[in-house]
Structure formats: structure tokens, C-alpha cells
Amino acid sequence: MADSAFAYPDLVETLDDVPDDLKAAYAEDPAHPSTFVLTALGRELKALHAEKTALDTAVESLKAKHSKFQKSQGTVMSSLMAAIKRANVKSELHEGLAALLLERNEFVVQPSDDGSGATVVAKTAYGAFPVEKVLTAFLESDDGVGYRPAKRAVPVGRFAQMINRVAAGQQRGR
Numbered sequence: 001m002a003d004s005a006f007a008y009p010d011l012v013e014t015l016d017d018v019p020d021d022l023k024a025a026y027a028e029d030p031a032h033p034s035t036f037v038l039t040a041l042g043r044e045l046k047a048l049h050a051e052k053t054a055l056d057t058a059v060e061s062l063k064a065k066h067s068k069f070q071k072s073q074g075t076v077m078s079s080l081m082a083a084i085k086r087a088n089v090k091s092e093l094h095e096g097l098a099a100l101l102l103e104r105n106e107f108v109v110q111p112s113d114d115g116s117g118a119t120v121v122a123k124t125a126y127g128a129f130p131v132e133k134v135l136t137a138f139l140e141s142d143d144g145v146g147y148r149p150a151k152r153a154v155p156v157g158r159f160a161q162m163i164n165r166v167a168a169g170q171q172r173g174r
Contacts, residue, residue, distance in 0.1 A: 008022075008045065011037055013034070024041070025039055026038060075118055076107045077102075081094060087139060090149075093147055104138075106122065106124075107131070108120070
């Protein structure tokens with residue numbers, strides 16, 4: 001494999017400094033028999049090497065961006081799941097609700113105001129809103145009806161009767 005540090009000069013005095021696998025890319029210069037020139041094949045190798053170097057740099061840049069994106073998405077998801085849990089949504093609906101909110105909103109991670117970490121906000125045409133506010137607005141909308149926490153049922157039985165009598169002011173001692 002070609003040496004990545006080799007610069008592919010157009011003219012070399014000797015082939016001693018040329019890596020063994022690249023010596024075929026040079027030919028003796030007919031005008032100057034003591035020097036060697038880069039051949040057409042050598043120029044093509046030089047161009048391919050430059051392209052590979054540029055692609056390697058681009059791949060490293062994309063890896064760094066991907067890592068940053070994954071970290072950001074993890075922060076967004078954990079913030080969404082925590083807010084959903086605090087809102088008392090049924091646990092079997094948590095992931096679906098998070099996916100729906102992610103689909104409908106653009107969430108970004110920003111440094112917190114106090115500098116203690118990061119905050120997740122939803123960017124909208126009207127500004128940036130905290131996750132909790134976006135979640136509450138969704139749960140209060142018609143689309144959020146199925147995700148709202150269930151209201152407590154009215155108690156049934158003797159205890160319920162006692163509560164009703166107290167509330168009505170009809171309790172008799174017993």
C-alpha cells in the first residue's frame with residue numbers, strides 16, 4: 001500500500017526515497033538520465049491519494065458530527081421520557097408519545113441558563129419552549145386525549161357513602 005506520508009513529487013533524484021510499491025510510478029527522465037519523473041500512472045495515483053485523504057478527513061468529520069448528534073438525541077429522549085413520566089401518562093404509551101412529539105416538534109439541546117448542564121427546548125415559529133410546556137399543550141389538545149392520565153374513579157361502597165354524607169352535611173354519628 002502507498003505510504004500516506006509520501007508527497008509524490010514530479011521529479012526525484014533517486015528512487016531510494018520512493019516507497020517500493022510506488023517505484024513503478026516513476027520512469028527515468030530521457031532528458032536527464034540521472035533523475036526520475038512521475039509517470040501518468042503516478043499522477044493518477046497522486047490524485048487518487050489526495051482524494052482518499054480528503055475522504056478520510058470527511059469521514060472523521062462525519063463521525064464527530066454523528067457522535068454529537070447521538071449525544072444530543074439521547075439528551076432529548078431522556079428529557080422527553082422524564083417529562084412524560086412526570087405527567088403520569090400510562091407507561092405503555094411513553095415511547096409512542098415521545099415519538100409523536102419528536103415527529104411534530106424540533107427539539108434542540110441548549111446550555112442551561114445557570115451553566116449547570118443542558119436544557120432541551122422545542123423550537124417553533126413563536127420561539128423556544130421547554131419540553132414540559134410542549135407536552136402539556138399536546139396533552140390538553142384534542143390529539144392528546146388518549147394520552148391524558150386517567151381521572152380517579154369515584155369510590156364505591158360504604159366508604160364512598162360516608163364521604164358523600166359528610167360532603168352533604170348529613171353525617172350522623174355511629
